[in-house]
Amino acid sequence: GQSLEQPSEVTAVEGAIVQINCTYQTSGFYGLSWYQQHDGGAPTFLSYNALDGLEETGRFSSFLSRSDSYGYLLLQELQMKDSASYFCAVKRNSGGYQKVTFGTGTKLQVIP
């Protein structure tokens, strides 16, 4: 079978750094995506990792270790507006098609 695990909630202080972990178990793995969703809003794409290593985009970075079936999203210089839910999503081969499966999300609360 397949599974995705990420913490349900994380709290961090404004200006600090926070890491949101995601572990997965799946066959036919292609890559790992991260999406941000504010309450009542639409998910928005943050990053995609297909290869091992760290990808940096401004204050956000995403890491992947294929051998460990593990990835994380790193948010630096936290701002209040970063309070949102963050979803990791696995892209995999399923029956010859590429399929994306989302995790249950991590609710990040940034406090002053």
Place this chain on the structure above:
Amino acid sequence: EAGVVQSPRYKIIEKKQPVAFWCNPISGHNTLYWYLQNLGQGPELLIRYENEEAVDDSQLPKDRFSAERLKGVDSTLKIQPAELGDSAVYLCASSLNSGFNEQFFGPGTRLTVL
């Protein structure tokens, strides 16, 4: 460039009634997705279209749910009859093609079944 458009934004119906959701993807995007999202959960794929062909509908409850994407552009998702457990947010997303990693989501339709 306009984003993914969905309507209505909110819908309240009584159980056993039919309901339909409409989605207009980003122009030029060949792949269209319908997701269901329950409160506190991640989006769950219902159906994926490549142009007008439904290439993955394995998660669509076909006894009550149906979808179409005529002419490979707009799409409609229908539930008939609706059940209490169908209350959720229905999200539409599109991407350039299935190999493209970024999906663009619409604002969703929040369905409440009474």
